[in-house]
Every structure is written in structure tokens, then in C-alpha cells.
Amino acid sequence: MGMEQIYGAVIEGDMAGVEAAVKRALEDKTPVETILKDGLISPMDEVGRRFEAGDFYVPEMLIAARAMKAGVALLRPLFAETGVKPLGKVIMGTVSGDLHDIGKNLVGLMLEGAGFQVIDVGTDVSPQAFVEAVRKEQPQLLGLSALLTTTMPNAGETVKALKEAGLKEKVKVMVGGAPVTQGFADQIGADGFAEDAARAVRKAKVLLGLS
Amino acid sequence: MGFDLHFSDEDWARIERDWTAWWAGELDRPMVLLETFNPLYFGDLRIFSREWMLEMPVDQVLDLFEERLEKARFYGDAWPKFFYNHGPGMGAGFLGATVHSMPEQRTIWFEAPRKVPIQELSLTFDPDNVWWRRIRDLTRGAVERWGNRVAVAHTDIGGNLDILASFRTTQQLLYDLYDTPEEVLRLSREITTAWLRYYNELHEIIAPAGRGTCNWAAVWSPRRTYMTQSDFCYMISPKMFERFVAPDLETCYAAMEHGFYHLDGKGQIPHLTRFLAMENLAGIQWIPGAGQPMPEEWPDVLRRIVGAGKRCQVYVTAEGARKIVRELGGKGFALYVVNRMTPEEAEDFLKVLAAEDIGRRSS
Numbered sequence: 278m279g280m281e282q283i284y285g286a287v288i289e290g291d292m293a294g295v296e297a298a299v300k301r302a303l304e305d306k307t308p309v310e311t312i313l314k315d316g317l318i319s320p321m322d323e324v325g326r327r328f329e330a331g332d333f334y335v336p337e338m339l340i341a342a343r344a345m346k347a348g349v350a351l352l353r354p355l356f357a358e359t360g361v362k363p364l365g366k367v368i369m370g371t372v373s374g375d376l377h378d379i380g381k382n383l384v385g386l387m388l389e390g391a392g393f394q395v396i397d398v399g400t401d402v403s404p405q406a407f408v409e410a411v412r413k414e415q416p417q418l419l420g421l422s423a424l425l426t427t428t429m430p431n432a433g434e435t436v437k438a439l440k441e442a443g444l445k446e447k448v449k450v451m452v453g454g455a456p457v458t459q460g461f462a463d464q465i466g467a468d469g470f471a472e473d474a475a476r477a478v479r480k481a482k483v484l485l486g487l488s
Numbered sequence: 489m490g491f492d493l494h495f496s497d498e499d500w501a502r503i504e505r506d507w508t509a510w511w512a513g514e515l516d517r518p519m520v521l522l523e524t525f526n527p528l529y530f531g532d533l534r535i536f537s538r539e540w541m542l543e544m545p546v547d548q549v550l551d552l553f554e555e556r557l558e559k560a561r562f563y564g565d566a567w568p569k570f571f572y573n574h575g576p577g578m579g580a581g582f583l584g585a586t587v588h589s590m591p592e593q594r595t596i597w598f599e600a601p602r603k604v605p606i607q608e609l610s611l612t613f614d615p616d617n618v619w620w621r622r623i624r625d626l627t628r629g630a631v632e633r634w635g636n637r638v639a640v641a642h643t644d645i646g647g648n649l650d651i652l653a654s655f656r657t658t659q660q661l662l663y664d665l666y667d668t669p670e671e672v673l674r675l676s677r678e679i680t681t682a683w684l685r686y687y688n689e690l691h692e693i694i695a696p697a698g699r700g701t702c703n704w705a706a707v708w709s710p711r712r713t714y715m716t717q718s719d720f721c722y723m724i725s726p727k728m729f730e731r732f733v734a735p736d737l738e739t740c741y742a743a744m745e746h747g748f749y750h751l752d753g754k755g756q757i758p759h760l761t762r763f764l765a766m767e768n769l770a771g772i773q774w775i776p777g778a779g780q781p782m783p784e785e786w787p788d789v790l791r792r793i794v795g796a797g798k799r800c801q802v803y804v805t806a807e808g809a810r811k812i813v814r815e816l817g818g819k820g821f822a823l824y825v826v827n828r829m830t831p832e833e834a835e836d837f838l839k840v841l842a843a844e845d846i847g848r849r850s851s
Contacts, residue, residue, distance in 0.1 A: 290666065331758070335723035336662045343663070374590070376597055379658045379723075426778045427593050455753070456778030 280307075283316030283348060288323060290340025295348040309352050309359040313392075317348045321390030325475030335383065338474065342386035349389070363394035365485050366416040370407060371400040372431035377424035380454055383474040384420055391478045393418075404431065404438035411444050417485050420477070421467070423454040432457070433465035440466075449484040453477060492558045493637055495568045500636070500699065503567045507700075507708050510799070510822070511746055511770065516848055518818030520809065520841060521706050522825050522834045525560030536591040541574055542622055546629040553630075557638065563834035565822075568638045570630045571704050572623065576717075577646025579683060580654035581619035583611045598654035606664060606671045609655060613682040620686070627690055631697045639699040642690050642714060648679050648736045649720040658720070665728060672732060680736040684743055687714060705748065705773055706824035707801050712744035715773060722755035729759045734766070741768035748801065753777040757789065764796040771799030771822075784808040787815060794820040806837055810844055817847025 283302065286294035295317075302312050324341045327333035333341075352361075369385045371377055378400050385395045398410050411419060419439075423429045432452050439445040451469040452462050462470035469484050471477035482488035509515040534540045540549070549572075557568055574581070575596035581587040585598035614620070623643045630640045652675050653661045664672050691712060694701060702708045705715040721733050741747035748771040749763055763769060772793045774783050783790070783802035790812065793800040801822040804812065809823045818841070829837060842848060 334725045334728070336665050336728065337725075339659070339662050340666050374593055376590075379662075382659055425593055425595075458779045461779070 280311065280316040280319075283312065284320045287317060287320035287341055287345050287348070290337065290344050292340075292344040292347045295344040296351060299348040299351045303351070303355075309355045310361050313349070313352055313361060317345045317352075318390060318392050321345055321387065321478075324390070325387060325478055328473070328475045335379075338383060339386065342383075342390050345390050346386070364392040364482075364487055365418060366394045366396065366414060367418040367420055367481065368396045368398055368407070368410050368414055368416045369420040369422070370398040370402040370410070371422045371424070372428050372435060373401060373403045374431060375423055375425055375428035376400045377422070377454075380424065380474070381420070381422040384422070384453065384471075384477045387474040387478050388420075388481060391482070393481065404435040407435045408438050408442045408444060411439065411448050412442070416448055418449045418451060418481055420481075421450065421452045423452070423457055426456045429454070429456055429461065432461075432467070436466045451477065451480060451484060491554055491634065491637065493568055494558075494561055495637070499562070500567070503565065503708065504700070504710055506565060508710050511709065513797075513820070516819055517842060517845060518809075518813065518821035518823050520564040520818075520823050520825060520838060521566040522563040522827075522829055522837070523560060523566040524828055525556055525562075534591065535573055536575060536589050536594055536596060538589050541587075541589060541596075542618065546625055549626060550629055550633050554633075561831065563829065563831065564825075564838055566706075567702075567708055569641055569702055570634065570638050571641035571702075572626045572630075572643050573704065574619070574623070574643060576644050577650050577654065578619060578623065578644055579646040579679070579686060580651045582614070582617050582623075582645075582686060583651065583655075583679070583682060584614065584617065585651075585654045587619060599657075600655040606656065606668050606675070609671075609675060611652075611655070611675055611678045611682060613685045624689070624693065627693050631693055634697075636698045639702050639708065640694050640697060641702045641704065642687065642694070644704050645683055645686050645714075647717040647719060648676055648683065649718055649733060651679050651683075652676065653720055658723075661720070662723065665724070665732060669731070676732065676736050680739050683740065687740075687743070705750070705801060706803070706822055707746075707748055707771065707773075707799075709746040711746055713746035713748060713770075714740070714744060715748045715750050716740055717750035717752065719752055721759060722753055726758050726762060729762060733759075734762060738766055738768065741766060741770075746770040748773060748799075750775065754780065760789070760792060764792065764798060769798065771801060773801040775803070782808050784811040790816055790821075809841060813841055813845040813847070815846070818845045819847045 282298040328338055367388050369381050371381050385397055389395050396414055421432045423432050449468040452467045453471050459470045469480045471480040510519050580598040586601050588597050700710045701713050703715045718733050721729050747769050750773050752775045783804055799820050803824045806825055806827045809825050
């Protein structure tokens with residue numbers, strides 16, 4: 278079975294369509310990796326492209342990511358036996374004092390859509406809590422979200438805390454959020470900055486040498 | 489002891505004359521607001537504390553404001569204002585959301601008191617809501633204390649879908665637009681109905697003072713004005729805006745003479761064409777957002793707004809104000825200048841601005 282049906286259903290955000298098509302593909306003995314890469318991850322690149330082009334907005338990205346995740350959920354029990362591995366591990370969180378989560382959630386979903394394993398540590402996360410999460414999970418990438426000018430400095434505090442804990446060299450740090458700029462990222466010593474969720478995926482791959 | 493406000497009846501007569509002319513398009517200069525007092529944040533972090541928001545006696549709150557108003561100076565087209573700042577979108581609190589205060593971040597946030605399926609959610613006016621009673625009491629207390637000396641502002645009720653997002657969470661509401669659009673429309677209508685009741689009941693308290701209406705922003709009207717908003721629409725397409733946001737905004741604008749819209753961030757620019765086509769919308773406030781270039785660096789946006797016959801309000805530095813009048817002309821703008829000036833500096837600045845205004849030089 279070609280992957281076009283799954284691909285199209287992801288783009289349309291048709292969760293039921295994705296689930297039905299993935300089940301059919303599995304019944305047809307399509308390799309799990311093919312379903313994952315060509316049917317589920319590949320359309321998320323197109324979703325990101327359409328978002329950057331201004332054809333898709335946040336709701337369209339969300340329902341596409343939701344549909345993709347529904348398909349991945351059907352494949353997950355088979356990953357171990359087929360040797361499918363994530364591209365890398367990412368921790369996502371909103372900095373201390375900040376309760377905004379939509380940007381963080383969207384980036385997390387798009388990173389999952391690109392094949393990363395994402396651990397969401399939530400909102401209002403202190404620098405020390407980020408340090409503990411990095412120590413425990415050993416991710417390749419840490420994503421920090423800040424939506425308020427009053428909380429942005431806590432991204433800098435988090436980078437500082439990672440350095441003091443001897444962990445900064447072991448993890449790449451990417452920052453984002455409405456008031457965040459490249460200049461701010463450079464100032465606090467972050468490794469990367471992305472303007473939106475689609476660009477965050479590209480940046481993550483660049484930072485981890487995957488593109 | 490009397491209230492020593494540095495603003496006379498003659499000053500008020502000038503405010504009414506000039507703002508009325510501005511709304512009518514008869515003023516060939518911009519409104520320029522300079523003041524030594526920030527009515528939104530006067531340096532007291534308590535204003536977002538629960539103690540301040542609910543428990544402090546009305547007279548004590550008004551005493552603190554009065555102390556600051558007495559020290560304030562108002563230049564250009566600024567006026568003395570009491571704006572009771574509970575934070576953005578208190579309409580959610582009025583409708584029953586749990587209110588959390590964050591004084592250090594100078595904001596509040598909301599969450600639904602109970603998680604229910606959207607089909608079971610109903611949002612209606614409750615006259616006994618503790619937050620609504622508090623705002624009403626403070627508004628009434630301010631009008632009774634200051635009469636026609638200080639303009640008492642409408643509090644920040646909030647944007648329609650922003651209020652709904654407080655009950656659903658932003659992410660879930662984004663899914664709701666696709667999953668249960670009719671429920672979103674139903675709840676939007678309920679919120680708008682309640683919103684208008686909040687606006688009108690506050691107006692009934694404020695209007696007898698005879699000092700027009702205003703709100704958190706730098707706009708005053710002799711009639712009814714409000715700074716509406718829909719921060720949620722930053723994330724949605726023009727097609728979704730047309731279906732889910734525009735109708736309720738237009739309903740609100742139909743209920744007032746000088747409705748204004750808080751255009752917050754470049755993500756809302758795709759909706760600007762639609763806003764400019766709203767007949768009953770009188771003006772747009774352009775806020776580029778944190779980390780973005782200042783308002784004067786967006787000449788196309790500014791030009792589109794005033795070019796469509798709408799008024800435009802921005803927060804600018806003195807240099808930013810000069811750039812706008814030099815490059816676009818000041819007519820139709822309300823320029824809130826964030827620099828603090830002495831009376832002499834303010835007077836000189838207003839003269840410089842007038843001299844540099846290409847609109848006035850060519851007329």
C-alpha cells in the first residue's frame with residue numbers, strides 16, 4: 278500500500294483516517310519504518326512548510342500533529358522489535374514564573390512529528406528543575422520557552438545553572454517565545470533560537486547535526 | 489483635606505473639545521499624551537495581589553490612587569484617569585473562572601473551575617460574582633469620590649475568545665475550532681451577551697460623572713469607547729477569524745460610538761484588511777509586541793490604518809512620535825509618548841512636533 282493515504286490524512290488532520298490507513302498498511306505488511314517515515318513524519322515537513330508559507334496556521338498544525346501522533350501510537354508497540362529509534366531526545370519546558378504553554382506544546386508536537394522523543398516538563402520550571410531533568414534524562418536538546426519579558430531572564434538563569442552543574446557541554450539549548458530574539462539567545466549563551474514551531478524543527482536538526 | 493489634582497475644569501473643556509474634533513476627523517494634528525503617572529502600573533506590585541484585588545477596602549484603594557493622582561502632571565492631550573487594573577481579561581473571572589494572581593509578573597491568569605465537556609459549558613452573567621461586584625464597587629466608589637474631576641475607566645473585560653480560552657485552555661480551544669465549531673460559536677455568543685452587559689452596567693455608573701469614557705489605553709471619548717481585543721486571533725487564519733471572531737467584535741462595535749481594537753503583534757496583521765472594513769470600528773491600536781521594532785518602524789501598517797479613515801493609537805518615544813509626524817503626518821494618530829518630561833520639556837516637545845508635522849506644513 279502506498280503511503281499517500283496516510284500522508285494526505287495527516288495533512289488534513291484526519292485522525293480517524295490516519296488510524297484506519299495505518300492499520301491497513303500494517304495488515305499489508307508494510308514495514309513499520311516506511312509507515313513512520315513516509316506516511317507520518319514526511320507530511321509533517323509539509324505541514325511546517327505550509328505554516329511558514331502562511332497557508333497553515335496553528336489550528337491546522339495542531340490537528341495534523343494530533344493525527345500523526347495517533348498513527349505513531351499504533352506503531353509504537355512495534356518499534357522495539359523493528360529497531361526504530363527516535364532521532365534524539367528533547368526536553369521542553371516553559372521557564373520559571375511563566376505559565377504559557379501553547380508555544381512549547383506546538384514545538385514539542387512538531388519535534389515529535391519530526392521523529393524526536395519529547396519530554397515535556399511543563400510550565401513555571403525553575404532553573405534547578407531543568408538541571409535535574411537534564412541530568413536524569415540526558416537529552417541532546419533542551420528547549421526553553423518564555424512568553425513574557427519579565428520571565429525571559431530565567432532562560433539565561435537556566436543556561437547559567439546548566440554551566441554551574443557541568444551540564445552545558447552535554448546538551449544543546451534552544452530558546453523561543455514571542456519576546457525572544459536571536460540577540461537574546463546569543464546574549465544568554467543559548468545554542469539556538471527559532472521564531473516558530475516549524476523553524477524550531479529545522480534548527481533542532483541543525484544543532485544536532487542531523488541536517 | 490481637598491483633592492489637589494493638577495487638572496482644572498478648563499483643562500477638561502480643552503480635552504472634550506479636542507478629542508471630539510479628533511474623532512470627527514476635524515483636528516489637523518495628532519493627539520499627544522504625556523503624563524508623569526502610569527495609570528496601569530504605578531510601581532505598586534500589590535495591584536496584582538489577592539489582597540489588593542479583593543480584600544482592601546474601596547476607600548483605601550482610592551486613597552492610594554488619589555495620592556498618586558495628586559503628584560501627577562498631564563500634558564498635551566492627557567487627562568487624569570482612574571483605571572482599576574486587575575489584569576487583562578477579567579471577564580473570565582466575572583464568568584466564573586478561577587483567578588490566580590502573579591504579582592511579580594504583573595499579571596493574572598485563569599483556569600476553569602471544573603473540567604466539563606464543551607457541550608456542558610455555559611457562560612452567563614452572574615450579578616453576585618465576587619470579581620464583578622468588586623469592580624462595580626470600585627467603579628462606583630471612584631465616581632462618587634471624584635465626580636467629574638477624574639475620568640473613571642471601564643476595567644479590562646477582555647477579548648471574547650481569550651475569555652473562552654481561559655475555560656477551555658488555549659490549546660483545547662484551537663482543537664475545538666475544528667472539533668466542535670458550533671459549540672465555540674454558541675459560547676462566543678454567550679460571552680458577547682455577557683460582555684455587553686458588563687460594559688453597559690459599568691457605563692451606567694460612569695456616564696453620570698460627565699467625563700466621557702476611557703479604558704486602559706490612551707484613548708478618551710465623549711461618548712462610548714472601549715479597547716477591544718482578541719489575542720487568540722494571532723494564531724488563526726483570516727477564514728477562521730471571519731467565522732469565529734469578526735461577528736462578535738462587530739456586535740460590540742455596534743453598541744458604542746468609538747470602538748477601538750488592540751492589534752497585538754505581527755500575527756494579527758493578516759486580519760487588518762478585515763478590521764479596516766468594519767464600519768463601526770473607529771480606530772486601531774498598533775502594538776508590535778516585545779522584541780519587535782517600535783511602532784514607528786511599521787509605516788505600512790500605520791499608513792493602512794489612517795489611510796482607511798480609522799484613528800490609530802500607538803505608544804512611542806519622543807523620537808518615535810517625531811518620526812511618525814515627519815513621515816506620515818500626525819492627523820488621525822493618538823501618540824502616547826513614554827518619555828517623562830518636565831512642563832517646559834513637554835511644551836517644547838509639542839512645539840517641535842507641530843513644526844515637523846508634514847500634514848500641518850502642507851495644509
